[in-house]
Amino acid sequence: MGDVLNRLQEAVIAGEPEQARELTAQALEAGIAPLDAIDQALNPGMQIVGDRYECGDYFIPDLMMAAEAMKAAMEKLEPELLARQEQRQILGTVVIGTVDGDIHEIGKSLVATMLSAAGFQVHDLGVSVPADRFVEQVKETGVSGDSVPVVVGLSALLTTTMRNQEAVIKALQEAGLREGVKVIIGGAPANPEWAETIGADAYAENANEAVEVVKQLLEV
Numbered sequence: 001m002g003d004v005l006n007r008l009q010e011a012v013i014a015g016e017p018e019q020a021r022e023l024t025a026q027a028l029e030a031g032i033a034p035l036d037a038i039d040q041a042l043n044p045g046m047q048i049v050g051d052r053y054e055c056g057d058y059f060i061p062d063l064m065m066a067a068e069a070m071k072a073a074m075e076k077l078e079p080e081l082l083a084r085q086e087q088r089q090i091l092g093t094v095v096i097g098t099v100d101g102d103i104h105e106i107g108k109s110l111v112a113t114m115l116s117a118a119g120f121q122v123h124d125l126g127v128s129v130p131a132d133r134f135v136e137q138v139k140e141t142g143v144s145g146d147s148v149p150v151v152v153g154l155s156a157l158l159t160t161t162m163r164n165q166e167a168v169i170k171a172l173q174e175a176g177l178r179e180g181v182k183v184i185i186g187g188a189p190a191n192p193e194w195a196e197t198i199g200a201d202a203y204a205e206n207a208n209e210a211v212e213v214v215k216q217l218l219e220v
C-alpha cells in the first residue's frame with residue numbers, strides 16, 4: 001500500500017499525468033481510501049513541488065505539469081469521494097470560486113469536492129472569478145433555493161489576490177446580500193486574522209477543516 005502511494009507522490013513531483021492516473025487507479029483497486037491518497041501522496045507531493053519552486057530548482061512549467069498530474073489523479077478520486085456519501089441529503093448550498101486575477105484551481109476544487117461529498121450542493125464558479133459573478137450566483141441560488149442557507153467560499157493563493165476576497169465581501173454588502181450568507185475564506189496566504197480583518201465569517205486551512213467549519217456555520 002505504501003509503495004503505490006510513494007509512486008503516486010513521485011508521479012506528481014515528476015509531473016506525469018498518465019502515471020498519476022494509472023497509479024491512482026491501482027491505489028483504489030488496492031482498497032486505499034481516496035482521502036488517504038490525497039493526504040499521503042498528492043498533497044505532500046505538491047508541497048515538495050512548491051518547495052522546489054521556491055528554492056529555484058523548479059520552474060513554472062514544472063509546476064504546471066505537477067498540477068496536471070494532481071488533476072489527473074483527482075479526476076479518478078472525485079467519483080469515489082462522492083460515491084462514499086451514500087444518501088444524498090442537501091445540507092446547504094455553497095458558492096465557491098478562486099477570486100479575480102488568481103488561476104490556482106486545485107485547492108479550491110478539492111474543497112468543492114469534499115463539500116459536495118459531505119452533502120452540500122456546490123456551485124463551483126471556477127478560477128479568476130470577478131466579484132460580480134459571485135453576487136449574481138448568490139442571487140440566483142437564493143431565488144431557486146428558497147430558504148436553503150448559502151455559504152460563499154473564496155479561495156486565493158496569491159498575496160496579490162487575497163485583497164479580492166475582501167472585494168467580494170464588499171460587493172455582497174453593496175448588493176444587500178451580505179446578511180443572508182456566510183463567507184468562508186481559504187488558500188495559502190489566508191489565515192484567521194485575515195478573515196477577521198476583511199469581515200469574513202470563517203477561515204479553514206484545508207478541505208477537511210472546510211467541511212467541519214461550513215457545518216458549524218450552518219449549524220447542520
Ligand code: B12
Nearest residue numbers: 050067102103105106107153154155158159186187206207
Ligand atoms: C500548482 C501551482 C501553480 C499552478 C496552478 C495550476 C492550477 N491549475 O491550479 C500554476 C503553474 C498555473 C501557478 C501559477 C502561478 N503561481 Co503558483 N503555485 C502552485 C503551487 C506549487 C501549488 C498550489 C496547489 O495547488 N497546492 C495544492 C492544494 C491542494 O493546496 P492549496 O491550494 O493550498 O489548497 C488547500 C488550502 O489552501 C485550502 N483552500 C484552498 N482554497 C480554499 C478555499 C476555501 C473557501 C477554503 C475554506 C479553503 C481553501 O484547502 C485546500 C485543500 O486542502 C503553490 C505552492 C504551494 N506549496 O502552495 C504555488 C504558489 C501559490 N504560486 C505562486 C506564484 C507566485 C504563482 C505565479 C504568480 C507565478 C508566475 N510568476 O507566473 C502564477 C500565478 C498565476 C495567477 N494569476 O494565478 C506562489 C504565491 C506566492 C505569493 N505569496 O503570492 C506560490 C506560493 C509558490 C511560491 N512559493 O512562490 N501556480
